Amino acid sequence: MGAVALGRDTKIGLIKRVPLFAHCSKRELALIARIADEIDLPTGKELTREGKPGREFLVLLEGTADVSKRGAHVAALGPGDFLGEIALLSEGRRTATAVTEGPAKLLVITHRGFNSLLDSSAAIRTAILKGLAGRLQSLEPTTIG
Numbered sequence: 001m002g003a004v005a006l007g008r009d010t011k012i013g014l015i016k017r018v019p020l021f022a023h024c025s026k027r028e029l030a031l032i033a034r035i036a037d038e039i040d041l042p043t044g045k046e047l048t049r050e051g052k053p054g055r056e057f058l059v060l061l062e063g064t065a066d067v068s069k070r071g072a073h074v075a076a077l078g079p080g081d082f083l084g085e086i087a088l089l090s091e092g093r094r095t096a097t098a099v100t101e102g103p104a105k106l107l108v109i110t111h112r113g114f115n116s117l118l119d120s121s122a123a124i125r126t127a128i129l130k131g132l133a134g135r136l137q138s139l140e141p142t143t144i145g
Helices: 008-016 026-034 111-120 122-139
Strands: 037-041 046-048 056-062 065-069 072-077 097-100 104-110
Touching: 008 026, 008 056, 008 104, 026 111, 026 122, 104 111, 111 122
Parallel strands: none
Antiparallel strands: 037 104, 046 097, 056 104, 065 072, 065 097
């Protein structure tokens, strides 16, 4: 049986759950979904490597992944979980290693595709900045402003 591509509404629903995209309209989410690719990966495929630059955002559609820091297990990811959203903006170093525990299907947004979208849409850029500000405020309880 062949793989069935995700429908637009399913992609939008998955992307909408990401805090970075919380202030995006349905139209803006649809534009983000358009640049998201589906990929199939085998067991044991490294999704991220702690300390390496991040260049993509990933949503796990099917399968599971193990997340570790300094070699110690810290989390298990399943369908609907995501990682690397900050890499879309910063290309910063990964804070953990994530490896598929079995065959997996993922939704991937690359840094390059995302930056092209931001360059073409001031509305999306503004919505992303609001989402980022909200995330920063939730992480730092002593923020004034």
